[in-house]
Amino acid sequence: MTKSKHFCVIVRVWRQAGPQEPGRMVSHKVQDVSPDMSFLEMLDILNDDLLKKGETPIAFESDCREGICGCCGLVVNGDVHGPDEHSTVCQLHMRRFKDGDVITVEPWRVKSFPVLKDLVVDRSSFDRLIAAGGFISVNTGAAQDANAIPIEKDKAEEAMDAAACIGCGACVVSCPNGAAMLFVGAKISQLALLPQGGPERAARALNMVQAMDKEGFGNCTNEYECEAVCPKDVKVANIARMNREFLLANLFSKR
DSSP states (O other), rough: OOOOOOOOEEEEEESSSTSSSSSEEEEEEEEOOOTTSSSHHHHHHHHHHHTTTOOOOOOOOOOSSSSSSSSSOEETTEEEEEEEETGGGGGGGGGGGGGTTTEEEEOOOHHHHOOEEEEEEHHHHHHHHHHHHHHOOOOOOOOOHTSOOOOOOOHHHHHHHHTOOOOOOOOHOOOOOOOHHHHHHHHHHHHHHHHHSTTHHHHHHHHHHHHHHHHBBBOOOOOHHHHHHTOOOOOHHHHHHHHHHHHHHHHHHHH
16 A cells, blocks of 8 residues: 655745734645645644644634634635635645745635734634524424424525525635625525424524624625635525515614
């Protein structure tokens, strides 16, 4: 059995000591890279080397490393989440690169996600959007009671597709307007499609859209970049549903 051939890459990474500090690109040589490594494992090796030299390691976020938590958002060679389609950085493997490649790594660059340190950004604006309306007050009881609520199969599947959103923020970063409408649309859709989301349906649409505007996110101009980079392939149809929910909520709230 032949072993995978290890190689070397040059990583140009954004270094920024704090939110108010100036940042700059710094190049690091990473040796003994295996094609079977994930991109984050490569960054782990780089940080080990920096620590051995007595230098400050690169700050970046990760949690599950399985493509389901949304923490690892980075821009790799100008691509949101890297070159793989509908994937996350933690699922990007070094076999995508070759010996001697120069890899540029940057944080999310959008006003609503300010840089905290190096590759770490503040995405708490998403938390505030969820707090504005991403909840239900229906008492569903125990598991068997909740499962007894009749829901049409196509509606349940649409709701699950919208609920697949992991809140990584790629949609915002890829949008030329910095819009969060795919994220908000997914959160509104997943509850609007289910009977459990009915009681707060109108208030949810109004509150979440108002919170989105307050946070300084832009508006959708149908560029479709958000759908193209979404790791979970959430569709822009959710934006259309959000707009309908918002318009209806406005209409009935004025009666």
